[in-house]
Amino acid sequence: MTAMKNKIYTTILLVVYAVVATVNVAAELQRFEHLPTKADGSLDILVIGDWGRRGLYNQSHVAFQMGKIGEEMDVDFILSTGDNFYDDGLIDVDDPLFDESFTQIYTATSLQKQWYSVLGNHDYRGDVMAQLSPVLSHKDSRWLCLRSFIVDSGIVELFFVDTTPFQDKYFNQTKHTYDWRGVLPREEYLSNVLKEVDTALKESSATWKFVIGHHTLFSAGHHGNTQELVDQLLPILEANDVDLYINGHDHCLQHISSKNSQLQFLTSGGGSKAWKGDVNQWDPNEMKLYYDGQGFMALRVTVNEIGVTFYDVFGEIIHSWKTSKYTHMDA
Template sequence: MATSLAGNLKRVVGMPLVAVLFSFIFFFTIPSCVSQLTRLEHQVKDDGSLSLLVVGDWGRRGHFNQTIVASQMGRIGKELDIDFVISTGDNFYDDGLKGPHDPAFEESFTEVYTANSLQKPWYTVLGNHDYRGDAVAQLDPFLRKVDSRWLCLRSFMLDTEIATFFFVDTTPFVDKYYTEKSHTYDWRDVSPRRAYLANLLKDLENALRESSSRWKIVVGHHAIRSAGTHGDTEELIQHLLPILKANDVDLYVNGHDHCLEHISSHDSPIQYLTSGAGSKAWRGDTKKYDERVMKFFYDGQGFMSMQLTSTNVEVLFHDVLGEVLHRWKVSKDLHSSI
C-alpha cells in the first residue's frame, strides 16, 4: 500500500514524504472484523525480508551513554537497512513527559537518534516511568508534528506480510503501582482498571487467534521472565502468559530491566527477549535463574537487532559499542535454535 501511494505523496507540497506516509499509516488504520486493537501495516522489503532494532529504557537527554548507544544503533541500522525501530518503553526519565510541549521529547529523542538509518518509524509502548508523568502526552498526535517518526499507542498491532507484532500496555497490570506512595501515576483512560484489563486481554486474544502470520511477536514494557533486578512479573505470568501460550506466540519482547537477556521456556516455544539497556544500566544487579532456560544475560548497555524472513528469524544482542554479544536463530519449520 505504501509503495503505491509514494508517487502521489511526493507531490504533496510543504510536507516531507516520511511525515505524509506516517500520518497516513496512523490516521487510516485498517479495521478488523474481530479484534478491537488498532491495526497498522508496514511493508516488507522487495525480497520479502524485514529488519529492525529494539531499544528500551533510554530517554535521559543523551546521558548515561544514551548517545553512544544511539550512534551504534545508527551504524547497525545502516548495515541492516532497517525498516523500523521498536521502543519497549520508559521513553522519558525520570517521570515521563510533562506535556506534549515538554522539551524533553526533542532532547531525549529527536536530538539523540540523529543517524539517517534511524529516520524510520518508531513503534512505541509506554513504560511505568512514562505513566509517572503525562502519559497521554506521549499519545498526542502533536508529537508527530515535532518528529514524524514517533508513534506511541497504549496497545496496537503492526501487520507485515511475514510477521505481526502485538504491542501491549503492561503497566496497568502491575499491582504495586496502585499502592505506591512515593510516586503518582497517570491512570487517565485506564480506569476502571478491571474493565480496562479485561477488554485489553480479550482484544489481544481475539487478535492473536485470528492472525495467520508466520511469526507472532508480542511486545510489552514489563518482562514476563527476567533475571534482572525486577525479575519475573507475576501479574503477566497469571493473566497474559496463558493467552500467549494458547495462541502460538513465538517471541515476547520487553524492556523494564536495564539489561539484555534471552530466556527460553520449558513448556512452550516462546522465547523471552529483554532489551532495556538504552542508557543507564544496572551492573551486577541480577537474580539467580534456572541455567537450563537462561541462554544469555548482559548487565550493560546496548540494544537488539532482528532480521526476519517467512521461514527464519535471527536475533542479535549488541553492546554499547555495537559488538555482537549473543546470536540466536530459529526456523519456523524446525523451531530449533542455534
C-alpha cells in the same frame, strides 16, 4: 496569528485524545500496516528500551551504534519497549525532553524510520496523553506511541501491550503519582486488553507472532518476574503460539527460552542507565544471555526464519540466536 492557530489546534487535539482515552469500551485493537520493502520480503528491526535521558548514561553512545548497525542492516523500523522519558515521562506536548532525548539523539540516517513505542511505568508518571498525542508525531514524524496496538508486516504481526496497569504495586504505592486517565476502572481496562489481544492473536494468519510490552514476564534482573503478567498474559501467549515476547524494564540485555513452548523471552532495556549489579540465579538451560549493561537488539525476519542479535554499547555482538519455521507453502 499562525502561532495562535497552532496553539488552538493543539488544544483541540489534546481534548479529543483525552476524551477518547477516558472511554473504556472493548474494541478491536488499532492496526497499522508496515509491509516489507526488500526484494526478498525480509524485515530488519531494531529494538531499544529504557532510554530517554537527554543522551546521558551512554544513551548517545548506544544511539550511535544503533545508527551504524541500522545502516548495515538497512533497518525497516525501530521498536521501543517503553520508559521512553526519564524520570517522570513528559510534562506536556511542549516538554523539551522529547526533542532533547529523542529527536536530537537518534540522528543517524538509518534511524529516520518509523518508531513504534509502548508506555513504561516511568512514562505513566508524567502526562500519558502527551506521549499518545499526534502533536508529537507532527513534531517528529517517526514517533508513534499507543497503549495497545498491532503492526501488520505480512510475515509477522507485532502485538503491542500496555503492561503497566497490570502491576498492583503502582496502584498501592504513594511514592509516585501515576496518570491513570483511560485506565480506570482498572478491572474493565485489563479485561478488555486481554480479550482484544487474545482475539487478535487467534485471528492472525501471520507466520510469526511477536508480543511487545514494557514489563518482563521472566527475568533474572533487578525487577525479576512480573507475576501479574505470568498469571494473566502468559497463558494467552502460549495458547496462541506466540514466538517472541519482547520487553524492557530491566536495564539489561537478556534471552530466556521457555521450557513449555517455543516462546522466547527477550529483554532489550539497555538504552541508557544500566549496570544494576544484581542478578538472580537461573536455570542455565533456559538462560541463553544475561548482560548487565547497555546495548540494543536486532531482529531479522524472513518467511522461514527469525534471527536475533544483541549488541553492547560498543557495537559488539554479544549473543545471537536463530529459529526456523516452514509453512505449508514451502513444502
